[in-house]
Amino acid sequence: MSLVLVERTGATARNFVLHLGRISVFTGRIANRARRKPFRIRRWLDELYNVGVLSLAIICVSGAAVGMVLGLQGYNTLVRFGAEESLGAVVGLSLVRELGPVLTALLVTGRAGSAIAAEIGSMVVTEQLDGLRMLSIDPMDFVVVPKVLAMIVAMPLLAALFIAFALFGSYLVGVLFLSVDPGAFMMSLEEAVEFDTDVLGSYIKSLVFGILVGLVATYRGYTAEPHAAGVSAATTSTVVVASVATLIFDYFITALWGA
């Protein structure tokens, strides 16, 4: 019984190291291709549309909803201490430092990351990647690199949009519904949030999350088993691995950056 447990643990650890090695090689190949001509601007713009523009609705609606909830919860807590004027600071700091980049990464993983993994996985199943190879076109160059670069560019922009809509939502609830002074809300927000630490830290976080989600999604799709269940497994594992990696990296960036 214990021997089986040891065996399984060993196999899991070996698989983990194996995938870590492969994803490192995969990352190296992407970095190598990304700086070489031809730069596929048209394909990158298409992917930017798929990842960025098509995620706008979910990001805006989720951002506003999260902001409204934060405004409500923050007010209910602060009013006990007579500090409801600090609502802007509380909401602003939590959104800019943590919730904005993290929730955006989780939402984009669910919407665009899974779509990327499924698309590349189905290209594996239908031999489209082999078809490209037979045309002497490198699929890494043609398919993978534009998607990863689009994700890296889109993630910080989407996070900024999420934060803006969330702040709007919390302002709406705090000022219009709960009668917090609008001047006090804006002033506390402005005083609490600093560009050098908070905003820059938030940008770096979303940049790292963009790289993570892009890499995981393309890697899982590219290495999908060539059957329907393989595509399904690739999609599921993209969401799970990218979400968990986002949360783990969030801790380390916060600890290192001090944001």
Add this chain to the structure above:
Amino acid sequence: MLRPPRGENRHPFSMQAMNKQMSERDNHIEVVKVRFKRGNRLVFWDLCCTFPRSQISVILGGSGSGKSTLLRMIGCLEKPDHGDIWIDGETEITCMPENQARNFRHRVGMMFQHGALLDSMTVYDNAALPLREHTDKSEAEIRREVHGVFEAVGLREVDRLLPGQLSGGMLKRAALARALIMAPEILLCDEPFSGLDPQTICLVENLLVNINRKFRVTMLITSHHIESTLRIANHVVVLTDGAAVEGTTNEIAASSDPRVQGFFAPSCNQPALHPTTAQIRREQPSAESPA
């Protein structure tokens, strides 16, 4: 030349032996002692076969006999565990690194079983893609070439359609057009007749024969379809038990090798009807009799 069956299938690989064989017939592709395992299953064991230049070679074999794998090896998409594949008797492709393989693939076109066209692009863009990637031709020249190939394969008014909007026969022809656009010297066709109705099979057959005559391209076709094979093949390779039996169509059709005979004239009897079906047919004889 009829290759000996497995067991005696030992190719004395040396340049002299190859040169001698080349002088007998102009072989474009030579597969020498290829071994390949997929998982625990042995696909090829010392597989030796040749494919003559500018002719249509059909690779026959049961499901799982490695027909598509052999094509993929010749297209450098898979590497054998052991053995060589020679092109023109001078280029060995199994040891090529990926960047050299990419250059080699300029000489090869492949028509995949299910087309493998990029489903996010229109049929026109699919066919134009290699020209846009590898040549400096203007859009007008590309348009002219793509429409020329479309005409050669009998495709009309499909420019703006996506691959998902094509019928099975049109999809095969679109895949063939893309494979031909760079004027390859070797054309690999994986199951071009699968999933097609008899009329479309004849159409694709004629198309392949015409293309072979017109462009003098060396064609390798995998198929289960015996009738088509007999009609179009100049050379037949039968894959069986991990090895190959090869010869001209007549030689293979007249072969006394039991494995080849079994493939050409399978001894399967008419399957027994389900009792209920048999009863219905007995009760309604007029339904089967011609009007």
